[in-house]
């Protein structure tokens with residue numbers, strides 16, 4: 001499927017690959033991007049033929065963040081007859097942009113993101129809403145917002161502290177806008193794997209996606225939903241949610257099929273699971 005700022009295709013069974021696709025503008029996030037991501041992930045959440053998503057960027061750079069040319073009018077000059085109405089409109093606009101990344105987090109299908117080169121501003125908002133982050137050795141990450149006069153408002157300040165263990169490091173990155181390179185990103189836990197180049201990274205991302213897609217969608221989606229729930233709740237609340245979740249999901253035929261394959265020392269990838 002071809003969009004204006006991105007494109008999506010199915011490189012393998014049950015795997016959807018979304019590519020940010022404005023390489024000439026370093027995949028800067030224009031109005032079309034913000035709209036298309038919501039359309040894409042709304043479809044993906046409902047699509048039984050998709051079990052896992054890979055997100056990457058075309059060209060040398062993952063993304064330059066918000067498109068400073070295309071977005072300025074909407075973000076900086078909201079309409080309204082007085083301050084209350086202008087502020088209300090501004091709030092609505094910010095909430096709309098937040099939704100572009102929150103919908104990725106809410107999507108029950110795991111999302112693997114692959115970053116090469118720069119990942120700036122809105123790029124960090126995007127990747128922190130994904131489930132697994134991979135990068136190339138030349139990747140760098142920058143919470144750039146303070147440099148352009150604003151506090152990051154579409155997810156980085158809320159999600160990055162839950163991704164990186166060190167609160168001090170998060171504060172430093174967000175307050176100074178310094179670049180963090182691949183090795184430090186790995187050491188801090190922002191990414192789980194670093195690849196020598198983009199080709200190797202995409203091959204690794206697709207292989208990982210294939211591993212996930214080959215497993216029971218009931219198990220995989222239940223795992224994602226419960227990991228995110230437990231991140232935002234106490235252990236007791238998380239256990240309660242889990243028990244309620246699995247009181248129905250444990251009754252799936254997938255458990256018997258998977259257990260039988262395991263006893264026979266077969267990979268779960270040899271099993272045909274019903275669509276979910």
Ligand SMILES: CC/C=C\C=C\CC(=O)SCCNC(=O)CCNC(=O)[C@H](O)C(C)(C)COP(=O)(O)OP(=O)(O)OC[C@H]1O[C@@H](n2cnc3c(N)ncnc32)[C@H](O)[C@@H]1OP(=O)(O)O
Pocket residue numbers: 024025026028061063064065066067068069070075093094097118120121122123144145148153154
């Ligand atoms: C409600 C608010 C929601 C979200 C808010 C998010 C906040 C942010 O995202 S803050 C971050 C804003 N981004 C930046 O400040 C980055 C600016 N870009 C760069 O620093 C560099 O382009 C680069 C990413 C390091 C890549 O460098 P390089 O490979 O040398 O490319 P360039 O020659 O600089 O650019 C090529 C081409 O792309 C255009 N472009 C790059 N970034 C943006 C951008 N953010 N917005 C619009 N256009 C961008 C640049 O102008 C060039 O275009 P030409 O037509 O070829 O001149």
